[in-house]
Amino acid sequence: MKMAKQSRAMPGPFSGLSVKIIMTIVIVILAVEVVIYLPSAAGYRTSWLDDRLRVGVVAARVLDAVPDAMNLPRMLTDRLLTSAGAQAIVYRHEGQSQLIELENAETPREAVTVDMRIRDPATQILGTLDTLFFGGDRIIRIVGEEIGQQERIVEILMSEAPLKAGLLGYSRNLLLLSLILAVITSAVLYVLVSRILILPIRRLTANMVGYRQAPENAALIVTPTARRDEIGIMEQELAAMETDIFSMLRQRRHLADLGLAVAKINHDLRNTLTSAQLLSDQVATLDDPKVQRLAPRLVQSMDRAVAFAQSVLDYGRQNVTPPRPVPVDLHLLLDEAAFDAGLVAHPAIRFVNAVPDAVSISVDPDQFARIFVNLLKNAREAFEANPNTVSPTLEVAIAETPESLTIAITDNGPGLPPRARENLFVAFEGSARPGGTGLGLAIARELTEAHGGKLAYVPQERGTRFEVTLPAATRVA
Numbered sequence: 001m002k003m004a005k006q007s008r009a010m011p012g013p014f015s016g017l018s019v020k021i022i023m024t025i026v027i028v029i030l031a032v033e034v035v036i037y038l039p040s041a042a043g044y045r046t047s048w049l050d051d052r053l054r055v056g057v058v059a060a061r062v063l064d065a066v067p068d069a070m071n072l073p074r075m076l077t078d079r080l081l082t083s084a085g086a087q088a089i090v091y092r093h094e095g096q097s098q099l100i101e102l103e104n105a106e107t108p109r110e111a112v113t114v115d116m117r118i119r120d121p122a123t124q125i126l127g128t129l130d131t132l133f134f135g136g137d138r139i140i141r142i143v144g145e146e147i148g149q150q151e152r153i154v155e156i157l158m159s160e161a162p163l164k165a166g167l168l169g170y171s172r173n174l175l176l177l178s179l180i181l182a183v184i185t186s187a188v189l190y191v192l193v194s195r196i197l198i199l200p201i202r203r204l205t206a207n208m209v210g211y212r213q214a215p216e217n218a219a220l221i222v223t224p225t226a227r228r229d230e231i232g233i234m235e236q237e238l239a240a241m242e243t244d245i246f247s248m249l250r251q252r253r254h255l256a257d258l259g260l261a262v263a264k265i266n267h268d269l270r271n272t273l274t275s276a277q278l279l280s281d282q283v284a285t286l287d288d289p290k291v292q293r294l295a296p297r298l299v300q301s302m303d304r305a306v307a308f309a310q311s312v313l314d315y316g317r318q319n320v321t322p323p324r325p326v327p328v329d330l331h332l333l334l335d336e337a338a339f340d341a342g343l344v345a346h347p348a349i350r351f352v353n354a355v356p357d358a359v360s361i362s363v364d365p366d367q368f369a370r371i372f373v374n375l376l377k378n379a380r381e382a383f384e385a386n387p388n389t390v391s392p393t394l395e396v397a398i399a400e401t402p403e404s405l406t407i408a409i410t411d412n413g414p415g416l417p418p419r420a421r422e423n424l425f426v427a428f429e430g431s432a433r434p435g436g437t438g439l440g441l442a443i444a445r446e447l448t449e450a451h452g453g454k455l456a457y458v459p460q461e462r463g464t465r466f467e468v469t470l471p472a473a474t475r476v477a
């Protein structure tokens with residue numbers, strides 16, 4: 001496990017998550033306000049115009065009440081008009097129309113008609129936009145009818161300026177209110193969000209960053225709070241993960257230390273045993289009958305002990321180098337392996353190399369020799385441990401498919417003992433024979449896999465079959 005050690009800086013309080021959240025909130029509130037603004041401004045304008053119209057209606061009633069409106073005192077009509085903010089009021093009913101206007105008012109130039117009898121929202125909003133963008137020094141004609149009296153129409157002519165001023169003031173207030181609302185909302189949300197989300201997340205983030213720097217420091221493992229929501233689960237899971245990593249690292253270190261110690265002990269042991277082996281060889285040559293009886297067993301035990309120490313040493317050392325493939329003649333390689341495995345000219349076992357001549361594969365010759373020697377030696381040892389096997393035969397053959405090349409090593413021996421089958425391919429565990437280290441198959445599998453291949457045990461009715469499967473590309477001729 002290799003870990004990148006560069007550290008990641010934590011984002012400051014105004015970068016990262018919190019700012020993104022606040023910006024989003026403010027933008028959403030302002031967007032909502034824009035959508036709300038138009039209808040409410042239209043509402044403001046409508047009620048403003050309705051107010052004027054109501055005054056106009058009152059004035060019109062007064063006009064209606066007097067028999068001769070034309071001759072009303074000037075002062076009175078002017079007062080009426082001023083109170084309505086109007087320049088002129090026209091009152092139409094039963095086919096007649098009456099007009100009063102301010103004394104010194106020149107007849108209005110063209111006027112923009114605002115018909116208050118049309119009250120759908122679209123018209124009102126369009127009218128509002130019209131007032132806001134084009135209004136100001138125009139004259140408007142507000143047309144409406146007396147409530148419940150459809151044929152009595154009142155028209156008021158007046159300047160648009162006060163309406164626009166009112167509308168602008170209203171908009172300004174609304175904008176100010178929205179801003180205040182946005183600020184308050186985002187402040188409240190900020191506090192909430194940062195307490196509930198951001199601070200705990202920052203704590204976890206800081207912990208992860210810190211822990212990765214020093215995963216062997218148990219004090220850095222996060223302490224989960226009592227929360228039961230997603231953040232709480234995150235804290236608990238992180239704590240569990242960090243605890244696991246901590247113990248895994250510690251275990252790994254211990255194992256590495258142990259391995260080193262074993263290698264040292266083993267090395268010394270092998271040297272001592274080798275000296276003892278030399279001695280025991282000499283002892284075996286003594287004439288004493290007692291010695292003659294015991295010596296072979298002593299020599300055998302010494303040999304086994306030395307072999308064991310040697311293979312443990314080899315296992316510790318082996319296989320750090322990746323395979324260096326070169327074209328190898330498979331038939332020849334197998335013959336050599338059979339020789340090394342003690343199968344050539346064996347008194348009992350018949351070895352059949354069924355691989356045709358001139359099959360060339362691209363593999364590391366040393367490593368592949370080791371694979372085959374291990375497999376063939378296992379078979380020989382199994383046969384020798386069961387001397388009453390009928391015509392003991394060991395055969396190696398190949399089979400090819402477009403994708404792969406399979407080398408099968410088959411014997412008609414006793415088959416795998418159950419104890420070996422359980423831990424097959426597990427180093428130091430797989431052995432089921434006296435004096436075995438249980439490394440042969442583990443090493444063979446490791447080496448095959450380093451070549452992109454597979455080593456598999458294929459169950460048989462009788463005997464044992466192992467298959468080395470290689471990618472078809474391994475075959476070069």
Ligand SMILES: Nc1ncnc2c1ncn2[C@@H]1O[C@H](COP(=O)(O)OP(=O)(O)OP(=O)(O)O)[C@@H](O)[C@H]1O
Binds near residue numbers: 415
């Ligand atoms: N062809 C076979 N027939 C019967 N049993 C076998 C055969 N090959 C392997 N075994 C069994 O599988 C076990 C594991 O084999 P492996 O080669 O991994 O270890 P080992 O031979 O005991 O020790 P090492 O090879 O390290 O000296 C053997 O002990 C043996 O019992």
Ligand SMILES: [Mg+2]
Binds near residue numbers: 439
């Ligand atoms: Mg073996």
